[in-house]
Amino acid sequence: MTIAEQIRQIAENARKASHRMARLSSGAKNDLLLAMATTLELGTPGLIAENAKDLEAGAAKGLSAAMLDRLMLDDQRIKGMADALREVAALPDPVGEVTKMWKRPNDLMVGKMRIPLGVIGIVYEARPNVTADAAALCLKAGNAVILRGGSEAIHSNRAIAALLQGEMTKAGIPAEALAVIPFTEREGVLEMLKQEDLIDLIIPRGGESLIRFVVEHSKIPVIKHYKGVCHLLVDASADFAMAEKIIINAKTQRPGVCNSLETLLIHKDAAPQFVPQIAAALSNLKVELRGDEIFREHAPQAKVATEQDWHEEFLDLILACRVVGSLDEAIDHINTYGSLHTEAIVTSDYANAQRFIREVNSSCVLVNASTRFADGNQLGLGAEIGISTTKLHSFGPMGLEDLTTTKFIVYGDGQVRC
Template sequence: MTLREEMLQLAGQARDASRTLAQLSTTVKNDLLRRMAEALERETPALIEANAKDLANGREKGLSTAMLDRLRLDADRIRAMADGLREVAELPDPVGEITGMWRRPSGIQVGRMRIPLGVIGIIFESRPNVTADAAGLCLKSGNAVVLRGGSEAIHSNVAIGAILKGQLTAMGLPDGALQVVTTTDRAAVTELLQLEEYIDLIIPRGGEGLIRFVSENSRIPVIKHYKGVCHTFVDADADLDMAEKICINAKVQRPGVCNAMETLLVHRAAAATFVPRIAATLAALGVELRGCPTTRQHAPNIKAAVEEDWGAEFLDLILAVKVVDGLDEAIAHIQRYGSLHTEVIVTRDYANSQRFLREINSSVVMVNASSRFSDGNQFGLGAEIGISTTKLHSFGPMGLEDLTTRKFIVFGDGQVRA
């Protein structure tokens, strides 16, 4: 069987299974997710063993510490995957929801009903927990899913997929509803992107190169989960204790994730006090700072920033720092260099906070909170499929409702059009 034939078969099985999934009751779907959660926890030793192979290969290939952290599975992370499935099981089922009914002069009643998209293809890198998170959300929303993870996580992804598929089989459901591409041949991605008759939506999650490749080569609609160039702006009258706490969390807690802060903007009026303070604190935590000339006047020991730093997603303990004249310059900087992911203002000025909320058009805009909260789970969506930086048809963290569409439904009692 050629690679194209293999991908056609896989996608065809997913399409066939999607018809069954669309008709499943909420009770059956919830039972499936709970069984999957129990199975993941039960198979924790096997998952850690499979993940160890990926970690060993990653070290041989010289993956960064941050990338290895994204790749790592341990008992806590496996439990978190299981808990994510249970949380999705507890969420309201969007399928079949009727969103509004209205009567027309003809007497007919018109409404809209939520339905699954069909088959969703997800192409992702590094983080094996995406396999469980994406499966849970897609299955709960009545969609079949085709998962193609990166070669660096192949053993982990295949192991997770096998455990989850086993529960589909155990319940007499078509296991084609959950497909994990087992080949590491990159040509498999190209083949999948041509199957518009079988796959309804492609969601790429990963680095800039992956996103661009998928967007340029897909014949299927794409929702981009582009890089996270997240900014924090410390305003003139910010509570500096709060600002420091937020900046530390946003940069240091998990620097290798897309909602970590990559650029810190500081109002000129606060710079003399805050820049030396935050520079010393972050340096002590192992962060490499790269600053504009004004920043370096207040913290002479940090590196000089170059133009490429302002649009960089470092995914590491590196932070670009710029002193700006005020809110106008902060907004202009974010509009020029941001990636429509998550932006934060730390301020006690209500008018400035409201203007920041209105004028920044990223998918998530925050006041006085860490960008690390930009996450579907933290927003109450359960496990997320990712954070969309595409304004159509979903923007920001994508939960169950974002994996459905709406069809029109009409009720009449014999009306005909004149």
């Protein structure tokens, strides 16, 4: 069979298996996830042996030390994968939830019930733990899943999937509901992205170039997020000690991630007192400041911010800083340069807090809290399957519910339409 034929068959089998997945009880799904966790732990020696093949091939190919570290599995990381499966088992099952129900004038009872999406394709890069994490979330939400990991991790991914599939077979659940694309040619991804009649959703997990490649070639809806240019506005009425604490957390706690702070906006009335304070604190922490003219009047150590700096996701200890004349000017800045990811305000003013919450339409909007909370776990979704900065279907961090849709259910007693 050609690659195209094999991919077609995998997708057809996954579609068929998805009907079985959709009918599984919560108990059966949870038992499966717990059994999968145990089998991963028991299979540690085998997983480490397969992982060694990937590490060897990666070293021979000259992968960077950072890449090799992301690829590496050891006892602790395998234990981590198993624990993540147990956490997914502990989450409430979204399938079957009736999110609302109402009565029509003709006595029809109409409701909306959560159901699985069907078949979900995940395209990801080096880290092999995604194989277990993503599979667990998709299966728990009653879906079938087709995984296409990076070629560097192919032995590890296959070994993990084989253990998980073994537990499915033991439980009488079709293992085709957890498919791994078995070859590493790029043609495999391209063929997968064509199966619009069999795959309901594609989630790419990885860097911007992977995501752009998937969006470019997919006939299937893609949930994506390119970058996070997150803003924080220090209002005139802000508690400056609170603002300093939140800005330092948002910028420095983990600068390389998408919900870290990239642009600081400061109300002009706060600037004379607060700019020197925050500039000193951030400079002490080795954060490079790039400010507009007014910011630099109060913080001469700052470099000159260029137009490009307002667009930039630095992912590093660099912060663009601008003084704004009003809340409206701040919102205009965010609308012009933002990425719809996450924005925060620090304020003591009730009306400004409410306006910021209402009028800033990024996927996560915070008052008096760090942008670093824009994360599925931190917001209370349980595990996170990804984050979306496009507005269709999901917007922001995505949990189990985002792997479902709703159907209309109607209970009648003989009604016909006039």
